[in-house]
Amino acid sequence: MKLFSKKFPNDEDGQVLKMLYKQGVDFKEPQDVDFFVAVPDKKSGESVLNALRDDGLNCELDQDDETEEWTCYCFIKMLLNHDIQKRLEELSKPYDGYTDGWGVMVD
Structure with missing residues (x-):
């Protein structure tokens, strides 16, 4: 019997999700997730900040x-999934x- 049978995509996010799964993180429960969005300068950062806040x-x-x-x-408190960064992008x-x-x- 395979201990970790959950499948994850073969990319960086998939590898992190797999690691979290192996560490026993419950994917059926919302998790506190911190995201980092790089911006070129303060003005762009303020625009991104407003767009993200407007999205709740x-x-x-x-x-x-x-x-x-x-x-x-x-x-963000959310269920972990592979599309984790898509909306922020x-x-x-x-x-x-x-x-x-x-x-x-x-x-």
Whole structure:
């Protein structure tokens, strides 16, 4: 009998989802997910932030003190799935933003 029978796509998100599954994360329960959306500058970041908030997301804009890069951080409670970054990509692309990863806190 196979211990981990759930199938995940063979890409970066699929690998992370597989790792979370192996660690015992319950995919039937909503999880607190942090998303990172990279933006080229403050003005673009504010536009992305507004678009994400208008879509009902809880987000904030921050600039890294060392690299001076701008990032929108979004905090979402959701069911984990492979299309995890798709909506954020759609909302941020018109402002030259792009999803730059996501994470889940695991006990």
